[in-house]
């Protein structure tokens with residue numbers, strides 16, 4: 001049935017499936033694609049296929065990595081492997097990277113606990129974080145989930161799990177003073193940097 005639609009309608013249907021692409025923006029994106037030159041379309045398709053073949057999640061921190069190169073965080077000798085910053089998604093990881101002021105490593109949860117959306121702790125990488133802390137290398141975990149009700153509840157859940165696991169590590173969170181309900185990707189670099197560098201015990 002899908003294939004019987006006119007090709008333009010099929011393009012729009014595919015774009016409609018992209019989360020976060022509001023319908024108004026969707027038409028702009030469609031227009032952008034339609035105006036691309038054939039060789040630009042080929043390049044775009046080629047890079048999408050290449051990324052699908054070569055990129056996957058790191059099995060320690062769950063950030064995207066290129067298999068052949070390995071994880072740029074977990075395998076870096078220039079990074080402090082004892083400091084782990086826990087973020088909701090890769091997007092927040094990039095916000096922190098953009099500050100150029102964080103030298104530790106990450107743990108990407110893959111979202112937040114949200115019972116209304118049917119997302120429980122087992123749907124996130126919390127279990128993997130707890131066992132990662134077991135390796136004896138991790139000395140501090142910074143809970144940098146967004147300051148939304150779900151983000152805070154997820155941080156509290158993780159903190160209780162870490163405490164319950166009896167690990168002698170420091171648990172901290174971002175500095176106070178951030179606007180309530182704020183997420184890292186809506187803040188400027190300096191604010192994110194300050195929130196991290198002035199972090200406090202959880």
Ligand SMILES: [Zn+2]
Pocket residue numbers: 058059060061062063071072073074075
């Ligand atoms: Zn990694």
